[in-house]
Amino acid sequence: TYANLKIQHHIREANTVHLPQVRVANSVTNEFKNALRFFQDAVTLGEAEFLNKGQQRLKAAMQALNQLDLEREEDLHLLKQQQRCQAELAQYIEKTSTVYPKLISNMEDKALLEEAGKLFKRGELLRDHLIQLQEEIYNQVKKQLDEVQLASARRLRDNIITAFSIALIALIAVYLIVRRFILYPLQETVAFARQFGAGRFGQRIPVRRRDEIGVLALNLNYMAERLQNTIRELEHQQEHLEELVKERTRELEEDIQRRLQAEARFKAAFHTNPATMVISKLENGEIVELNDAFTRLFGYTREEAIGKTGYELNIYLEDDSREVIKESLKTTGRYFNSDFKLRNREGETLHTVLACELLKIDDVNHILVVIIDITEQKRMEEKLAEAQKQLLENAHLAGKAEVATEVLHNVGNVLNSVGVTVSQLYQTIEHSRIKYLDAAVAKLKENAQVDSKLTSFFAKMSESLLREHEDITNHINRLRDFTQHITDIISLQQTYSRNVEFKEHIAIDEIVENAINIHRASFERHGMQLEFIPSKLPPRFWQRAKILQIIINLIRNAKDALLESQAPDKKLKIWIVHSEDENMVHIHVKDNGIGISKENLDKIFQHGFTTKKHGHGFGLHSCANIAREMGGDLTVRSEGEGKGAEFILSLSYQDEPLPAGV
Template identity: 20%
Template sequence: MSIPAIALALLLAALLLCLGLLLSQQRHLRAQQQRLLGLETALEASGAAPWEWFVAERRIVLSDAYYRQLGYAVGDFPPEDFAWRQLLHPDDKSRAIDNVKRYLKAPETAYFNEYRMRTTDGRWRWILARGRVVKRDAEGQVLLLVGTHLDIDAMKRQQMAYVESQERFQKIYETTPDSMGITRISDGLYLDVNASFSRIGGYSREEVLGRTSLQLGVWVDPQQREQLIETFRSEGKVDSMEMAIRRKDGVVVHGLMSIRPLSVNGEDCMLFIYRDISEWRRLHAEAERARAEGVAAAAASRAKSEFLSRMSHELRTPLNAVLGFGQVLQSNASLDQRARQQLDGILGAGWHLLQLINDVLDLSRIEGGHLHVAVQPTELAPLLREALDMVGAQAAAAGISLAVEGLPALRVKADALRLRQALLNLLSNAIKYNRRGGHVWLRVNQPSERELDVLVADDGLGMSPTQLQHLFEPFNRLGREREAIDGTGIGLVLSRHLIEAMGGSLTLSSAAEQGTEARIRLKRA
């Protein structure tokens, strides 16, 4: 073979070798492209958004997925580190930047950072940034950091909600007035108790943890404990089971026990809640006693009313006969002066006794709720004049002058019979508890368009503040019984009940040795 032929053969062999190498490189590049395409697909599927940070240049290369992750169009913000800073949540900015600085000083481990970034609609999303150093300069300074952004907003919010839920439960657990704790089902050991457990049971937390209720001796009735366990085993829970426990000092506490299953570090446990109802039981027992006493008092009141009604009839029948015969004797002209005085005393005492019987019966009816009044429009002036006429003789005998001031032609809402009865009581008291030469005034005021006051005032003995405190106590004559003044101590009480039954009110003001003023307030008709 000639030299040119040999050279041509060598050249052809070299060309074939180069062509083989090119074909091999192309196959390698295609395989590498396939791997890169698969990696990009995997990253996109995982939600991760790649980025590159050229630290010295302060330049960031962002993937399209990075922009989409925050809702932005590609290129909406420049790929520079200051743009990243501007997107950080104000509360997270300092911490996130400090994490970056610490990592660049000692970049031996993987970069890891969590923060919130502002989305295109102004909301905040939690992002997890991870990366590694891939290039350094001759002095070892970081030149290139490569990593990914991962959207962890949903996971982070779930985590925060769980933490908040735990914190909320812990606050309830520690502040509730109910005794709460956790015991292990396998051996019954206390794993935890709250402050109210110590307050109710008397044991400190250190005395309880690692021990059982049997060791502490809290069960007053062991059968209640067995019933509690059986209910929990059969139903998986216990709701408000009443049971008694013994405090450390031996005092028995009654309460309601509720239990729910709970897992603690993979162990089956029970969360118990015990509510102290000792005070409620005491109040309930007192209420029951009060109810029983009220029933007994109502029965006694009915019996009293029935007794008074019968006695009233039995007393008034012979008393009416006495008064009748006395009035007949008054017409006998043959009686001498002494006999006539004695007869007047008998009749006076009889009429007083009859009034007492009537007042006691009325008061009994009021207390029993059986006294009814017929409230209707009533002309006031004629009724007041009639009451004055009826006490005129009493006032003259006592040397008391009566004066009336302004009787307007108005009508009030009242029962005429009962209003007259109350007025007679007040006028009679103003005369009786006065002094010879004293005065009694009857006048009418109009405090408003809807109301009217009837005032009975005197300048008599008056009352001290102590006497006023006991003014409306039945049969309490405030010491007047020692002054030989007729009375029963129930007229004023009866009058107030009558006025209030008509929708009005009765009040008194007084000062010792300066007189008394009684005020009846009624509604205008």
């Protein structure tokens, strides 16, 4: 009883005192670790929000630390450590509330950065003190639990000794009872069994009691009597045994005949099956039978394959393939793989559906393997996946165009506001009264009473203000021109981002001019000439967006070639040639830039080919594909490096009638 009370006392003390201390110590350590992480994020990212979260975690850690109840006599050393941690934590909270806010507002102050680094190291030291306090509290709880475990072990030992003593006494008493009431009757039963085994079935056991032993004697006597009757019946049935043996022999012969017929049907199905079928031994993989489909699939004759293993024929693509099949067959009796890779005689990889079944032939485990070739199906699936990938890329590009249209629309709205502001500013400058200042100065000069120095000062001020007024007016005019130019470019880009399949009734000259207007300011800024000779052809139905995309790309490439060129007069010339008999127009884009070498002329339109340092090799390839989609062509001519290049976009057209009402 004393041991039980002591164990209960230790358990109650662990649950009510030490375990809450462990939970509180864990909470203090976790909150302080989170605070250090938030302070580190605040210094790294420069975000005050993480600083506030770190201060909150410090306060939570202090609150949890104050909740530790260490007033007992055996906790005095922990109480001193708690008080030391409280003092350090209070000082750390005070320092972080002053240093980190200053550092967030001025991240370039090296003194603050150095002080913050010291403060962070101080926080790591305080974290180690808190972890040490947590470990000491945990060790005290572990010590308490070890005492409980030791007391339980002692109690268990005493219980075992007591139980063993009681069991020994009970065993002796049971032995005496069994000897008197069970062993003596059983000896009589054993004597009866010996007589019974010797074939003397007329013997009987005397029944003196009505307990279990008496019931056993009655049943044995009854069994002896039944056995005598059974022997007599067997003697009567023995004469019919020969007829039963003959009947069973006939049934076995019929079963053997059915098995032979089933085997013949299996062989016929095995050899005529269009799927590849193989029978091999489970242990060593030796092939014992195969059909003609195996020869067609792998290229080995029957004589070459029989008696060999799959490894010897080199049909497994992976070295452990058969071991995987073997393990599955031993575990589940079957194996299936919808994409199992094999190799034929020529070394070609075959994609197959593989099914294996475990079967026994002459008490030896074999594997029935069925192989269906799906290599062609896999190739079609890969082509389908590639087509789906291309479709996704096209959808992604369409999404980009839609986003670009929305962005251009928003930028256009802002530019409209800028244009209105510039117009208002121009009106204010235009109606400024500063131009009357010159007339006022003239009046002052006519008045002899006004000081000449003052008159000269006002004259110079008037001249300077009028000059500034003129400069401001010129800058505003240029700003209006630039704003209008940007608005025109956005309008063209919005047209460019429309549905590319839509045909518009428009002059080819207008499409080319739109592309030129996008780049004109860039050419003027770099001092390069841009000449366009219009064809003055009548409007026809063109896929405006696609043609615009190609011309813009060609002009951009020509500009890059001119920038890299050392020619003194950098020039780009664009003109259009009309072939009326072929219903074709040819747009020529010619520059005197760096040119194209002869070996690169044949590769210029290949996907991924580029001569630019930061190019991706997609622009000209995409332009050539777009030209072919419209029934046209994109070609290039160049006499070599340093001699410029000429791109020719050939487009066909049909004289389609305008819709009614247009």
